[in-house]
Amino acid sequence: MEYKRPESVLVVLYNERGQVLIMQRNDDANFWQSVTGTIEEGELPVQAAYREVGEETGIVMAPESGAIVDCQHINQFEIRPEWRYRYPPDAFINTEYVFAVQIASDATITLTEHSAYQWVEKPVAAERVWSPSNQAAILAFVPELK
Incomplete structure (x- = not known):
């Protein structure tokens, strides 16, 4: 088995009304989150952000569009014990780079x-997401829109 790198991206998606897109994990019905994913070998965090948004939502954006905003914020947190088997044996802490992007509410x-x-x-999004870093990112980086 190939181990995951303990580096990831968190991408908060919001629409023109300031609503936040949250998604329910397949493996845990109580776990709601924004787009997240591991940074692949040789990939920059911003490249991972674009790739993960496309993979998890089907919304493909060109990196040259500059649509995804680097929030210049990095989190570090303990990897959930039940997920540790996915990482190298000495990996206990994950480093997460935070991004945000506004998309249309009618996007497919x-x-x-x-x-x-x-x-x-x-x-509501901040209350529902499982991860404290996801909650903080929603509160800090989703603008008040109406």
């Missing part, structure tokens, strides 16, 4: 790694 979402999605108001 095609889920590949999640069982459901919802557009919800910012406070």
Whole structure:
């Protein structure tokens, strides 16, 4: 088995009304999140952000568009014990690079790694997501729009 790198991206997607897209994980019905994913070998965090948005939502954006904003924020957190087997034996901490992007509320979402999605108001999204770093990113980087 090839181990995952303990470096990832978190990409918060929001629409023109300030609603946040949250997705329910296939493997845990209580785990809602924004787009996340491992940075592949040789890949820059921003490249991973574009790739992961495309893979998890079907929304393909060209990196040269500059649509995805680097929030200039990095989180470090303990890898969930039940997921540690996916990482090298000495990996206990994950480094997460935070990004945000506004997409249209009528964009077609095609889920590949999640069982459901919802557009919800910012406070609701922050309350529903499982990860504290995801919650903080929603509160800090989703602008108040209406």
